[in-house]
Amino acid sequence: MGIDISSTGIKLVELSKSRSGYELTAMATVPLPRDAIVENTIIDSTAVSNALIEAVKIAKPSTNNVALAVSGNAVIIKTIQVASATELELEAQIGYEADQHVPYDVEDVFLDFHIQGISADDPEHMDVILVACKREIVEDYQLVINEAGLTTKCIDCGVFALENAAELTDEHSVTEESEYIFSEEEAEVNALVNIGANMMNINVLINGRMAFVRDQFYGGQNLTEEIQKAHGISYHNAEQLKVDSFASVQADALEHFYAGLTSELVRSLDFYSASQPDFPVRKLFLSGGCALLPNITTELEQRLGIDTAILNPLLNVNISPKKFDVRKQRDLGTMMMVPVGLALRKFDK
Numbered sequence: 463m464g465i466d467i468s469s470t471g472i473k474l475v476e477l478s479k480s481r482s483g484y485e486l487t488a489m490a491t492v493p494l495p496r497d498a499i500v501e502n503t504i505i506d507s508t509a510v511s512n513a514l515i516e517a518v519k520i521a522k523p524s525t526n527n528v529a530l531a532v533s534g535n536a537v538i539i540k541t542i543q544v545a546s547a548t549e550l551e552l553e554a555q556i557g558y559e560a561d562q563h564v565p566y567d568v569e570d571v572f573l574d575f576h577i578q579g580i581s582a583d584d585p586e587h588m589d590v591i592l593v594a595c596k597r598e599i600v601e602d603y604q605l606v607i608n609e610a611g612l613t614t615k616c617i618d619c620g621v622f623a624l625e626n627a628a629e630l631t632d633e634h635s636v637t638e639e640s641e642y643i644f645s646e647e648e649a650e651v652n653a654l655v656n657i658g659a660n661m662m663n664i665n666v667l668i669n670g671r672m673a674f675v676r677d678q679f680y681g682g683q684n685l686t687e688e689i690q691k692a693h694g695i696s697y698h699n700a701e702q703l704k705v706d707s708f709a710s711v712q713a714d715a716l717e718h719f720y721a722g723l724t725s726e727l728v729r730s731l732d733f734y735s736a737s738q739p740d741f742p743v744r745k746l747f748l749s750g751g752c753a754l755l756p757n758i759t760t761e762l763e764q765r766l767g768i769d770t771a772i773l774n775p776l777l778n779v780n781i782s783p784k785k786f787d788v789r790k791q792r793d794l795g796t797m798m799m800v801p802v803g804l805a806l807r808k809f810d811k
């Protein structure tokens with residue numbers, strides 16, 4: 463099962479695989495108090511492990527094994543170039559490589575890497591995705607998982623889980639890695655943008671290959687705060703107004719939110735184009751709770767001038783009406799990208 467420990471709550475998804483495809487076997491969302499997790503750091507571990515226990519009680523998964531994700535500032539993800547080597551050789555020297563690229567003491571982080579392939583501009587070198595995460599963050603997450611009686615089998619990054627979930631959708635087609643040689647006109651350049659409550663994860667893919675990732679602290683919480691100010695109401699009531707009576711939200715509050723969101727997105731897309739000037743982003747694929755905002759695709763298309771669509775990874779997953787309220791679970795789909803992507807790790811080739 464994949465468990466996304468996010469700022470607004472716990473999201474649990476368990477999948478199984480058969481000849482007819484993936485099937486949802488368990489799912490639950492349990493809210494967390496607002497200050498339990500702040501900027502991806504667990505502040506109130508008891509609240510988080512209690513929410514985990516509650517999620518398991520509701521979902522009744524058939525396994526205790528969990529894939530979870532880390533995101534935000536504690537995670538460094540970089541594509542680096544190293545002299546061609548085998549996986550084993552690189553394993554031995556990854557600490558040295560990390561020392562050049564990671565701003566923390568190598569002793570204080572967990573490291574991992576993935577060899578993407580030969581570098582496009584230099585056949586003697588290969589592109590390697592290097593990931594480092596602060597040990598204390600990983601250990602805090604593992605601790606709450608343990609306290610809930612579960613076992614951590616896999617620790618992923620939010621942006622990678624997003625990419626795995628996107629592969630389940632029809633809209634986001636993926637080219638095999640061997641087809642990495644392409645012309646600029648033919649390249650499919652998609653940005654996956656998951657906008658949650660306190661942050662958004664961005665993953666730009668060129669023909670299915672990760673070209674840029676970034677986590678930024680901006681999300682639905684910013685809109686709730688704008689509503690709170692504009693209407694002079696509590697955060698809780700502003701949240702309720704946004705989700706249940708969106709038509710009553712003052713236009714000013716929305717305008718401020720979208721202006722902020724656009725400038726954050728432009729900042730990331732500018733960073734991306736500085737490194738890949740020949741491959742402009744053609745399409746934006748939205749997910750996360752903010753993708754449920756009425757008209758968000760039109761707003762972003764108009765403000766960014768980029769085609770925008772919403773992804774829902776549960777549309778291609780079988781959901782049994784005997785076990786679930788199918789419509790309700792599917793409606794939550796766009797918010798479940800990260801836990802779905804995590805649950806898929808079990809089926810890695």
Ligand SMILES: Nc1ncnc2c1ncn2[C@@H]1O[C@H](COP(=O)(O)OP(=O)(O)OP(=O)(O)O)[C@@H](O)[C@H]1O
Pocket residue numbers: 468469470471657658659660661662681682683686701704705749750751752754755756797
């Ligand atoms: N129907 C809706 N309309 C508008 N906004 C919504 C709706 N449903 C949820 N949201 C907003 O989406 C956000 C929650 O999204 P999501 O579940 O993706 O975030 P999260 O994963 O908990 O947060 P983060 O990853 O940032 O820590 C909240 O800000 C919530 O107000």
Ligand SMILES: [Mg+2]
Pocket residue numbers: 466468469658659800
């Ligand atoms: Mg999230």
